[in-house]
Amino acid sequence: MAEDTRENEAAPTATSITSKDGRPKKLPKRMVLGKDGKPCRSCNSFADFTSQKKLITKGAIASGPPSDCPPDVEQLGRSSWTLLHSITATYPTNPSTSEQRNVSQFMGLFSKIYPCWVCAEDFQEFMAKNQVRVESRDAFGKWMCEAHNEVNRKLGKTEFDCSKWEERWRTGWKDGRCD
Ligand SMILES: Cc1cc2nc3c(=O)[nH]c(=O)nc-3n(C[C@H](O)[C@H](O)[C@H](O)COP(=O)(O)OP(=O)(O)OC[C@H]3O[C@@H](n4cnc5c(N)ncnc54)[C@H](O)[C@@H]3O)c2cc1C
Numbered sequence: 001m002a003e004d005t006r007e008n009e010a011a012p013t014a015t016s017i018t019s020k021d022g023r024p025k026k027l028p029k030r031m032v033l034g035k036d037g038k039p040c041r042s043c044n045s046f047a048d049f050t051s052q053k054k055l056i057t058k059g060a061i062a063s064g065p066p067s068d069c070p071p072d073v074e075q076l077g078r079s080s081w082t083l084l085h086s087i088t089a090t091y092p093t094n095p096s097t098s099e100q101r102n103v104s105q106f107m108g109l110f111s112k113i114y115p116c117w118v119c120a121e122d123f124q125e126f127m128a129k130n131q132v133r134v135e136s137r138d139a140f141g142k143w144m145c146e147a148h149n150e151v152n153r154k155l156g157k158t159e160f161d162c163s164k165w166e167e168r169w170r171t172g173w174k175d176g177r178c179d
Contacts, residue, residue, distance in 0.1 A: 032118055042115040046072040073116050080114070081148055088141040089170035091134075100134040107132045119151075126150050141165045 030048060034040035041049055046065045049072060065072055071079065087106075092099060111127050114120035126147060133139035145162035152159055160168075172178025 032116075035117065040117070041070050041072060042076050043073055043118055045074055073119070076115060077119070077151075084110075084144055085141075085148075085165070085169040088137065088144045089166070091137045091140050093137045095134065095136065103134050103140065104132055122151075122154070123147070138166075141169070 030044075032040050032043035034043065039049060064075055087103070091103065095103075107127065111120060111124045114123060130143070130146065133143040142162050142165060145160060145165040149159045149162070167173050
């Protein structure tokens with residue numbers, strides 16, 4: 001869940017919103033609002049989102065949203081990292097100038113349009129301080145691993161050993177379990 005609940009001109013966070021009947025409705029403390037001022041599905045975990053809606057059983061909350069529902073912050077994140085690391089895995093070892101330009105532009109745009117806006121703001125900040133490395137597959141793969149570790153640290157998760165990014169995302173593990 002995005003811990004960051006800072007104020008943003010277009011999308012303020014709040015501890016209450018006004019419900020349809022005009023009465024103020026209290027929000028869970030960590031709820032991040034979207035640009036429309038409503039609770040943001042892709043910025044919150046399903047558990048936090050549904051504790052506001054109170055519609056789902058405990059078991060469903062523990063396993064995240066049903067597979068045919070809009071993604072929460074975790075499902076969106078897992079799918080997005082899969083795409084991003086897979087792009088690094090298929091990136092050329094010696095990319096041309098235009099291939100380098102394409103991925104640089106893609107990463108810049110990705111960081112601007114990522115659906116969890118609080119995640120996107122932090123990712124843009126990371127990219128401003130750590131320019132994307134696109135000169136080779138190895139450099140790009142390691143940069144992406146570091147970017148992912150930055151989010152892992154923020155969320156209190158274990159850091160990934162970036163010397164193993166290729167085994168995880170390109171070749172499969174040396175023990176052969178992916179073959
Ligand atoms: C750009 C971006 C920013 C995000 N920002 C936030 C945020 O601010 N707040 C928030 O709550 N969530 C954020 N997320 C989502 C968050 O990173 C996780 O995706 C989500 O919490 C689900 O985590 P997970 O434990 O299932 O595994 P994930 O972190 O999604 O990782 C998926 C798999 O990738 C592998 N892996 C883990 N770390 C690395 C690494 N460093 N390099 C290579 N492979 C690795 C592991 O095998 C892991 O199982 C963000 C996601 C993205 C793409």
